[in-house]
Amino acid sequence: MQYLFLMKHIIWRVYVQMQPLLTYIRIISLLVSRKLMNASNCVQQRGPLKILLINNLTLKIMQSSKLF
Incomplete structure (x- = not known):
């Protein structure tokens, strides 16, 4: 048990x-x-929604981590 x-x-x-x-x-x-999304946005020209989703995800990770 101790082990x-x-x-x-x-x-x-x-x-x-x-x-x-x-x-x-x-x-x-x-x-x-x-960076990859930004590179693909240059090709596809439909990027604001993707960037918004990534920013949202970044915020969630920063809130869940103890560093920030």
Whole structure:
């Protein structure tokens, strides 16, 4: 029983330590996808809705993360 508790504690600590890194990865992937969307908007010329959706998603991620 003690061993199980210790394992849960270690896993939780690793998860908490990884949280900022995961947030950075999410933000970087959002920025990359935004660049790709902007590149495709130049071709398609129907971009405001996509940009609005991405901005909305960025706000949700920033609110859910503990860094901001």
